[in-house]
Amino acid sequence: MTTDHGHGHGHRHGAFCGVIPPYVHEQMAVHGDEQTRRNALAALAVDTTVRAERLIADLTARSVAAQATAHRERKVHSAGNTAELPGTLVRSEGAPASGDPAVDEAYDGLGSTFDLLQEVFGRNSLDDAGMPLLGTVHYQEKYNNAAWDGRQMIFGDGDGQYFNRFTAAVDVIGHELAHGITTHESDLLYMYQSGALNEHFSDVIGAMVKQYVAVPRQTAADADWIIGAGLFTSAVNGVGLRSMKAPGTAFDDDVLGKDPQPDHMSRFVHTLDDNGGVHINSGIPNRAFCLAATGLGGHSWDRAGRIWYAAMRDPELRRLRWVAQFKDFAGLTIEHAAALFGPAEQAVVADAWQQVGVAPETARPVGALADEWVLQYSWGCTDSSARVHLSFHDNGSFTGELSGQWHQQDGTLLLSFDAGAARYAGTLVGDVATGAMTTFDGADGCWRLTRKGATGIVGN
Known part of the structure; x- marks a missing residue:
């Protein structure tokens, strides 16, 4: 518990x-x-x-x-x-x-x-x-x-x-x-x-x-x-x-x-x-x-340390830097254990995470979101709004009028922006994603993401 x-x-x-x-x-x-x-x-x-x-x-x-x-x-x-x-x-x-x-x-x-x-x-x-x-x-x-x-x-x-x-x-x-x-x-x-x-x-x-x-x-x-x-x-x-x-x-x-x-x-x-x-x-x-x-076995830096160091340097962890969870890091250590040493070492690392109750996330995000999208967002406190075009990529980044990183996890879509600390969290269903704009002080607006050119979607 x-x-x-x-x-x-x-x-x-x-x-x-x-x-x-x-x-x-x-x-x-x-x-x-x-x-x-x-x-x-x-x-x-x-x-x-x-x-x-x-x-x-x-x-x-x-x-x-x-x-x-x-x-x-x-x-x-x-x-x-x-x-x-x-x-x-x-x-x-x-x-x-x-x-x-x-x-x-x-x-x-x-x-x-x-x-x-x-x-x-x-x-x-x-x-x-x-x-x-x-x-x-x-x-x-x-x-x-x-x-x-x-x-x-x-x-x-x-x-x-x-x-x-x-x-x-x-x-x-x-x-x-x-x-x-x-x-x-x-x-x-x-x-x-x-x-x-x-x-x-x-x-x-x-x-x-x-x-x-x-x-x-x-x-x-x-x-x-x-x-x-x-x-x-x-x-x-x-x-x-x-x-x-x-x-x-x-x-x-x-x-x-x-x-x-x-x-x-x-x-x-x-x-x-x-x-x-x-x-x-x-x-x-x-x-x-x-x-x-x-x-x-041996010294901690012989194998375990090298695996953990490689996982900390993995670009995937930097991409997840605002939303990284234990299971993400566990998955990376398991991947690097296999890449650096082999299946026996991979099994030891996987067992270590299992013993502390962490189920590794090993699948990296792939192209369900990769496409051209239109982002609309508004701030409730200022009655301000904006509309920008974004391109989402398989490597977990997005570019266009704004840039940053995206991540899908447990049914939630998370967007983090290079320009500042605000984060967007919501859900993606088909060609539409909606959610709340949040900062570290709490929700302060809403957003809507629609796939560019999708049929039957107003304002696209």
């Missing part, structure tokens, strides 16, 4: 990619002492600011990538417990250790992530074009988070009461940097299942970085599959932020609350909080990856 968390505490956080989910800070604000409450509320406020910076950076990600250098370059700054970014440069590429544990841990973690990407996947940094890896430590006072703001990493020192410094966990560094990979590849919308896949891929990269730098390197069978081990102080009843092996078991604490992650689609959490449960429901694909990696 699925779980409906409704509006929770009423907080609506946007596309902020911090490793500590907002629901943990909210629990701390409710159940902690006065100092803990202040720290939690301050963290939520900072997260909102960083979220805005990340949204701006995401919009310019590709132009930034084009200007980036083509070689490895790390720079670690210190904010001196202020909000100044990037702060004072403390250590740059090739410089000796600074003696500041936070600086040197950040430097090493940035390098470890770069090494995994280059040595395993042949990728040249986050944008595959040598993008410099930047980090700022000692951000704010007692800031309980680490985050990717679209341009660089920021690390808090932790409050010392519940959280240690956030540079201490190399998988957290890998996790946050992986959001940059997702932006440059599939660009998954950071909401609902697509957002949970975004978080999931970051956990996959983070886990692999942790296993890759271990001495000796850990196999999938030997790994603990805990994300953020070592972040909690001894005051917290927990082993880390998330367990990919056993979602929902990482922590159960009087102040931080209980790990809310489900491990199966039957326990999927329906909520508006946490951008539609992006940090919560990611437990489902996380467990699937862990099962696939252990089932395939």
Whole structure:
């Protein structure tokens, strides 16, 4: 049975990619002492600011990538417990250790992530074009988070009461940097299942970085599959932020609350909080990856990691970036398992998804919609309307007076536009499709799509 968390505490956080989910800070604000409450509320406020910076950076990600250098370059700054970014440069590429544990841990973690990407996947940094890896430590006072703001990493020192410094966990560094990979590849919308896949891929990269730098390197069978081990102080009843092996078991604490992650689609959490449960429901694909990696054997990056990386880069996932669901990504991993390795590996990956209750979507959209169409739409709030001609293509795109992507799924037709965030959702019957125009704030109009030249249709 699925779980409906409704509006929770009423907080609506946007596309902020911090490793500590907002629901943990909210629990701390409710159940902690006065100092803990202040720290939690301050963290939520900072997260909102960083979220805005990340949204701006995401919009310019590709132009930034084009200007980036083509070689490895790390720079670690210190904010001196202020909000100044990037702060004072403390250590740059090739410089000796600074003696500041936070600086040197950040430097090493940035390098470890770069090494995994280059040595395993042949990728040249986050944008595959040598993008410099930047980090700022000692951000704010007692800031309980680490985050990717679209341009660089920021690390808090932790409050010392519940959280240690956030540079201490190399998988957290890998996790946050992986959001940059997702932006440059599939660009998954950071909401609902697509957002949970975004978080999931970051956990996959983070886990692999942790296993890759271990001495000796850990196999999938030997790994603990805990994300953020070592972040909690001894005051917290927990082993880390998330367990990919056993979602929902990482922590159960009087102040931080209980790990809310489900491990199966039957326990999927329906909520508006946490951008539609992006940090919560990611437990489902996380467990699937862990099962696939252990089932395939060896190191997680030998086969499972390569399959997941190929699926994340698949153009089909970018086409679905606003509406991607677990079953879509599952289907892609199964396809790439067969293409990269063979039927035995494909069967292991398919079984992993089956164990978490995800039935893969393997059929890519084909030409039922491919033709010339006329789109009419109106906004109820402004009494405005328009009529445009569009050409729909088998590859899931449409062009003409407007351009974007289309997707048919479970009887629903979804249109997303290159020009903005509005989405159209409706049903297609024969030569006519109708539905509602929606934004992230709700429905604000209606639309009608008719096949050009269809007989018996008025206004075509």
